[in-house]
Amino acid sequence: MAEVKKIAVVAGDGIGPEVVAEAIKVMRKTEELFGLQFEFEHGLFGGIAIDERGTPLPQDTLEMCQRSDAVLLGAVGGPKWDSNPKELRPETGLLGIRKALGLFSNIRPANVFDCLKDASTLKPEVLEGTDLIVVRELTGGIYFGEKYRREGAHGEEAVDTCVYNVTEVERIVRQAFEIAQKRSKRLASVDKANVLETSRLWREVVIRIAPEYPDVELEHVLVDNCAMQLLRRPSSFDVIVTENMFGDILSDEAAMLTGSIGMLSSASLGEGSFGLYEPVHGSAPDIAGQGIANPIATILSVALMYRLTFGYEEAATAIETAVKNVLDAGHRTGDIAVDKSKALGTTAMGDLIVAAIKR
Ligand SMILES: NC(=O)c1ccc[n+]([C@@H]2O[C@H](COP(=O)([O-])OP(=O)(O)OC[C@H]3O[C@@H](n4cnc5c(N)ncnc54)[C@H](O)[C@@H]3O)[C@@H](O)[C@H]2O)c1
Ligand SMILES: CC(C)[C@H](C(=O)O)[C@@H](O)C(=O)O
Ligand SMILES: [Mg+2]
Numbered sequence: 001m002a003e004v005k006k007i008a009v010v011a012g013d014g015i016g017p018e019v020v021a022e023a024i025k026v027m028r029k030t031e032e033l034f035g036l037q038f039e040f041e042h043g044l045f046g047g048i049a050i051d052e053r054g055t056p057l058p059q060d061t062l063e064m065c066q067r068s069d070a071v072l073l074g075a076v077g078g079p080k081w082d083s084n085p086k087e088l089r090p091e092t093g094l095l096g097i098r099k100a101l102g103l104f105s106n107i108r109p110a111n112v113f114d115c116l117k118d119a120s121t122l123k124p125e126v127l128e129g130t131d132l133i134v135v136r137e138l139t140g141g142i143y144f145g146e147k148y149r150r151e152g153a154h155g156e157e158a159v160d161t162c163v164y165n166v167t168e169v170e171r172i173v174r175q176a177f178e179i180a181q182k183r184s185k186r187l188a189s190v191d192k193a194n195v196l197e198t199s200r201l202w203r204e205v206v207i208r209i210a211p212e213y214p215d216v217e218l219e220h221v222l223v224d225n226c227a228m229q230l231l232r233r234p235s236s237f238d239v240i241v242t243e244n245m246f247g248d249i250l251s252d253e254a255a256m257l258t259g260s261i262g263m264l265s266s267a268s269l270g271e272g273s274f275g276l277y278e279p280v281h282g283s284a285p286d287i288a289g290q291g292i293a294n295p296i297a298t299i300l301s302v303a304l305m306y307r308l309t310f311g312y313e314e315a316a317t318a319i320e321t322a323v324k325n326v327l328d329a330g331h332r333t334g335d336i337a338v339d340k341s342k343a344l345g346t347t348a349m350g351d352l353i354v355a356a357i358k359r
Helices: 016-034 047-053 059-066 090-100 114-118 166-182 195-212 223-230 244-258 296-310 315-326 346-356
Strands: 004-012 037-042 068-075 105-111 131-137 148-150 155-160 184-190 217-222 238-244 267-268 275-279
Touching: 004 016, 004 059, 016 037, 016 068, 016 315, 016 346, 047 090, 059 090, 068 296, 105 155, 105 166, 105 244, 105 296, 114 315, 131 166, 131 244, 166 184, 166 195, 166 238, 184 195, 184 244, 195 217, 217 223, 223 238, 223 244, 238 244, 267 296, 275 296, 275 315, 296 315, 296 346, 315 346
Parallel strands: 004 037, 004 068, 068 275, 131 238, 184 217, 184 238
Antiparallel strands: 105 131, 105 267, 148 155, 267 275
């Protein structure tokens, strides 16, 4: 039996609890098959925490995460809280938890399953060979700079500041080089160095660090061009490293290479092995409560947790293989189904994946 690992579960709002329930079923199945042991503790987070506790990130939820070995997160937010003042928006809790846990590196793999090429908006021949990872800086940039309103010469103005220091750029870029070294040894550093000072600093740091990784082929790509190239030649990318907001946008775009945002998993890491695992998608208020959300992004996030935090490589691969086998057998949730009339619900998809996990 493996040592008991403490998992902090913050399911959040909308489809968050629906997809997290399926991920926990998967974890329970791997306990049986691989002799793993998990202790789950649940905490209020996001909109539901605002309603019940008056804040998106209650102190006891944060402490629960801090004493855990890994965090499993669903999603936060929804129209109910959109008109709240900014401190009382679910998103504030999400940024808060990332910062408080020191999770500066967000790894978002776009796994293109061959059998889902019909679900993508791109032609199969364009997708051929696509397998990329977006490494997004997660605790700096415009998300965390000073923001305020002021009275300007032409009335009210809003200000968001984008700040990056050398250390913040260095640590994420090093992680990306190391990830690239273990893959196809190609790194695209994405910036807007033709306009933004933070991007000029970013590029200088990348150029300075690059000689330490002589086996990695580096290209610098401007973010607007990258957005276009992701659709034109996605297979030419291996690892993309970029700042916070560019990474947010490019990873949602990369989701469409896989067929749906419901397929995109993520790991948020700091310096050690502790991590927070969540699907890239949000709370999907338009489908919440209907039992039709795709749980695969969250289930694949568990595979990332096993691999990156716990080193449970065999169980991680077993989850990924189960997902592949279920998709190969033709099972689909609505977001990836060509024939929507045959689409499965969240629980049915979760059950099929659980049943397909083999040792
Ligand atoms: N990490 C997070 O918690 C997170 C991430 C993104 C957005 N959000 C929040 O979620 C709320 C909704 O945001 P949004 O609508 O822009 O983005 P979203 O990702 O929630 O939804 C975008 C579209 O994708 C669909 N979709 C998302 N996940 C799906 C899944 N698993 N299966 C099938 N379809 C899925 C939705 O139905 C919707 O049509 C907002 O409050 C936003 O701030 C939270
Ligand atoms: C909800 C929002 C704050 C969040 C982000 O922009 O980081 C989300 O879009 C994500 O990608 O995790
Ligand atoms: Mg996003």
